[in-house]
Amino acid sequence: MNDLSVITREFGDLSEWEKRPDFWLALPRDVVPFTRTLKEGTTRVIGRSAGGRDILAIEYGEKEPLDATTDNLHSCIASSIVPPDPTAIFPAAFFGTKRRRKPVVVLQGALHGSEFTGTVASLNLCRIIETGRDLRGKAWPRLQELARATRLCIIPWINVDGADRTPWAHHSNMPHPVAELITQGMAKDGRKYKYPAVKAICPIPPDTTAFMGTYYNDAGVNLQYDFCMPERQPETVAWMKYYLSEKPDGIVCWHCNAGSLIGPPGYYMPPGYQIEEARLAGAVRARLLREGLRAGRVSWAGLPGMGKPGIEQITAAFFVTGALSILCELPSGCREWYMSCDEMLDMGLLTIEEILFYAHTDGLRPYELWEKVRKQLDAPPRKA
Numbered sequence: 001m002n003d004l005s006v007i008t009r010e011f012g013d014l015s016e017w018e019k020r021p022d023f024w025l026a027l028p029r030d031v032v033p034f035t036r037t038l039k040e041g042t043t044r045v046i047g048r049s050a051g052g053r054d055i056l057a058i059e060y061g062e063k064e065p066l067d068a069t070t071d072n073l074h075s076c077i078a079s080s081i082v083p084p085d086p087t088a089i090f091p092a093a094f095f096g097t098k099r100r101r102k103p104v105v106v107l108q109g110a111l112h113g114s115e116f117t118g119t120v121a122s123l124n125l126c127r128i129i130e131t132g133r134d135l136r137g138k139a140w141p142r143l144q145e146l147a148r149a150t151r152l153c154i155i156p157w158i159n160v161d162g163a164d165r166t167p168w169a170h171h172s173n174m175p176h177p178v179a180e181l182i183t184q185g186m187a188k189d190g191r192k193y194k195y196p197a198v199k200a201i202c203p204i205p206p207d208t209t210a211f212m213g214t215y216y217n218d219a220g221v222n223l224q225y226d227f228c229m230p231e232r233q234p235e236t237v238a239w240m241k242y243y244l245s246e247k248p249d250g251i252v253c254w255h256c257n258a259g260s261l262i263g264p265p266g267y268y269m270p271p272g273y274q275i276e277e278a279r280l281a282g283a284v285r286a287r288l289l290r291e292g293l294r295a296g297r298v299s300w301a302g303l304p305g306m307g308k309p310g311i312e313q314i315t316a317a318f319f320v321t322g323a324l325s326i327l328c329e330l331p332s333g334c335r336e337w338y339m340s341c342d343e344m345l346d347m348g349l350l351t352i353e354e355i356l357f358y359a360h361t362d363g364l365r366p367y368e369l370w371e372k373v374r375k376q377l378d379a380p381p382r383k384a
């Protein structure tokens with residue numbers, strides 16, 4: 001089910017993409033040795049994929065304990081009936097009685113195995129946290145300061161099976177039909193699986209597939225739509241357990257397309273969360289435009305999530321944890337919407353910087369202003 005010749009037979013010599021810039025760390029075989037060079041980050045295995053591969057998380061910043069008594073958010077939300085309050089999403093039994101000082105942010109890479117731009121930016125962030133410079137040697141002092149004041153949990157690939165099946169580390173200047181075939185795959189009868197109609201086949205049957213697209217785990221499941229199934233994939237169980245152990249304020253779910261960036265917010269997110277995500281999306285887009293990058297070239301109106309009454313992994317992460325769960329589609333750099341690896345890394349790092357700035361000022365939790373909450377935390381206790 002991993003016969004690369006079905007791709008090279010159709011498109012010819014693709015050896016150009018065997019080369020990658022040194023800073024473009026994306027494939028598991030390149031990244032695992034890199035994690036061993038990290039001095040401050042803690043790398044742990046948070047689960048195993050359907051194909052038996054390790055799912056890694058790299059953590060920075062002290063973990064502040066919560067005095068929570070349960071991991072069942074919805075039971076807590078239901079524990080009082082009146083008055084009905086749509087903002088009551090932060091019960092003490094689930095989040096603890098005391099607020100943490102640092103924002104907790106998850107950067108979740110490659111749910112679709114070859115959508116690597118967020119993974120590359122997140123791994124460059126590890127080097128920035130430790131040295132102030134990315135893997136090209138470019139200095140990011142503001143990003144370093146923001147990141148060091150945050151608890152960060154970086155998952156290079158939640159779909160490590162798909163990442164490991166990816167033949168080339170980047171899609172910069174790759175014709176989109178090639179990238180689409182790598183991503184979606186091909187059946188043994190020569191039929192190409194086509195986005196988005198292929199989503200009606202779930203799972204993709206491994207037995208009749210010549211090349212399993214990188215979108216899927218080894219069981220052929222698109223993990224984006226696994227949450228509502230009675231028997232979930234091990235990757236889904238892994239993120240659910242890990243995110244509950246962190247109860248993050250925000251989860252950034254990296255994907256790639258032409259670069260539509262953050263949003264649109266999920267249909268079933270509470271209104272406050274939808275507004276918060278839309279505000280953050282505007283802040284990031286404005287920053288990228290100010291920096292001279294070509295941001296937001298795809299309208300939200302044309303995106304599949306817009307207004308569809310469905311639940312995908314991003315919304316599911318909210319339901320499990322109460323976190324602001326953010327879809328961010330960074331560019332893939334394909335020829336039809338070309339971007340160099342350099343530009344894509346800048347875009348990813350600026351996006352992270354702006355998200356962290358937002359987390360430290362407005363805050364990622366809806367219905368409050370974090371700067372105000374923090375002032376109250378810092379105020380000396382009142383004398384009676």
Ligand SMILES: [Zn+2]
Nearest residue numbers: 112115255256
């Ligand atoms: Zn995706």
